[in-house]
Amino acid sequence: MEQKEKPIDNLKGTIIACLYYSPDSEPIQGELIQVLASGYPVGYAGIAIKQLIGEQLVKEENGRISLTSRGCEVIHIYGNYREYLHILEKRRIDREKEKQLDSKVKKSTILSNYLNATSAICSIVGFIAGVLSADQIKRILAWLLSTA
Numbered sequence: 001m002e003q004k005e006k007p008i009d010n011l012k013g014t015i016i017a018c019l020y021y022s023p024d025s026e027p028i029q030g031e032l033i034q035v036l037a038s039g040y041p042v043g044y045a046g047i048a049i050k051q052l053i054g055e056q057l058v059k060e061e062n063g064r065i066s067l068t069s070r071g072c073e074v075i076h077i078y079g080n081y082r083e084y085l086h087i088l089e090k091r092r093i094d095r096e097k098e099k100q101l102d103s104k105v106k107k108s109t110i111l112s113n114y115l116n117a118t119s120a121i122c123s124i125v126g127f128i129a130g131v132l133s134a135d136q137i138k139r140i141l142a143w144l145l146s147t148a
Contacts, residue, residue, distance in 0.1 A: 011040055011048045013081030016057060016067065020075040025066035033065075 014036050019026060026032050028049060037045035049065060052058035057071035067075075078084040 007040065008044060008048050008051070009082065009085060011037060011044055012052055015045075015048060015052065016071055016075060016081050019058065019065065019067045020072060025061070025064040027064050028060065029063075 015033070018032060018036060022032070028046075033045050033049070037048070049058065049060075052071070053060055053065075056068055057074060058065050059068050074081065074084045078087060
């Protein structure tokens with residue numbers, strides 16, 4: 001369940017890293033963004049910036065972009081955007097596994113409860129049958145022993 005690396009993620013990672021090490025905000029159509037996006041198809045920079053804004057890693061003010069506090073944390077804690085995505089994917093997979101495990105535990109608990117209830121019912125029925133048939137069994141044993 002490994003997530004495929006997307007080219008736009010590389011661009012987004014580069015943009016975040018450059019904004020992290022840049023002392024000022026950068027113009028969206030500025031030279032730095034154009035240079036970073038030069039190896040990508042036309043319009044990729046705009047898409048990448050919109051996605052970063054949507055992820056709340058970058059903010060736009062007056063046609064300039066800068067990192068949000070969350071964007072700074074991503075670089076500071078994870079080192080780069082790719083590692084951040086990897087950790088997010090790993091957390092998502094861990095949550096899915098936890099949900100599956102919870103489901104299995106619930107199913108096994110329900111099954112165990114049914115088995116316990118069935119065992120209790122069988123014990124009660126067996127006890128009652130034993131009490132009711134005790135006199136008859138004594139008579140049959142006495143008859144078998146007397147004829148021998």
